[in-house]
Amino acid sequence: MDNSSRKRNALLKKLNQYSEFVRGSINSVCATCNRAGCICKKKSSKMAYRLTYKDSRQKTRIVYVPRSKLLKMRKMIANYVKVRKILEQLVELNIVEFKQDQS
Numbered sequence: 730m731d732n733s734s735r736k737r738n739a740l741l742k743k744l745n746q747y748s749e750f751v752r753g754s755i756n757s758v759c760a761t762c763n764r765a766g767c768i769c770k771k772k773s774s775k776m777a778y779r780l781t782y783k784d785s786r787q788k789t790r791i792v793y794v795p796r797s798k799l800l801k802m803r804k805m806i807a808n809y810v811k812v813r814k815i816l817e818q819l820v821e822l823n824i825v826e827f828k829q830d831q832s
């Protein structure tokens with residue numbers, strides 16, 4: 730196996746490691762009125778969490794995130810950052826290979 734195939738395999742392995750990923754950001758809202766700026770008469774400190782992201786049609790989507798799954802969701806968002814970095818590295822690698830392959 731040549732050097733760049735080895736590098737590619739290592740990157741793909743890494744990609745697999747972070748395959749549980751989502752794009753978006755977590756917002757917190759009031760658990761009672763569901764608003765970021767609470768409008769309840771009696772303010773409660775209970776918060777609900779949601780993931781906001783854009784789907785393939787650029788439509789904004791909201792997914793409720795139970796508190797018990799908040800850490801997992803944060804991890805999945807962090808994985809997306811990693812996946813993007815790995816993809817960039819793969820692009821670089823493929824460009825180098827393309828340039829070298831002038832046969």
Ligand SMILES: [Zn+2]
Pocket residue numbers: 759760761762763764766767768769773
């Ligand atoms: Zn409220």
